[in-house]
Amino acid sequence: MATRLHIDWTRCDGHGSCAELLPELLTVDDFGFPAVRTGDRDPLVPDRLEEAALHAVRNCPLMALRLYDAS
Template sequence: MSENRLHIDWTACDGRGLCAELLNEILIEDEWGYPLARSGETAPTVPEPLRKNARRAVDRCPALALRLVNS
């Protein structure tokens, strides 16, 4: 099964906003720099064309607060 949801670990996230920059089709930043899903979902769906960008955002998260999960 493919990884198709982006999980944000809110206890690890420190609000640097790098993920929202790398994956701006799915994420936006709140006023403190923390990522929010544009869709309003807690674990937003990652469409197939954006999975490469999502993996890059996960790999570059300095707080290791992102991961791709199966739904």
């Protein structure tokens, strides 16, 4: 199953915890907000990173992340 990671910019407050928990997909910009390393709006989560992505979603303090089925 192909999964994508969505960042809800209306909720995100730039805590940066998602980038710490998922550094393979996310980094932070100069203001602490997440930036997708690939430049995609909703990056595809490789199978090997699904557990880490789920952990990042569950640990976002403002619930600004979600995973969804890309198919």
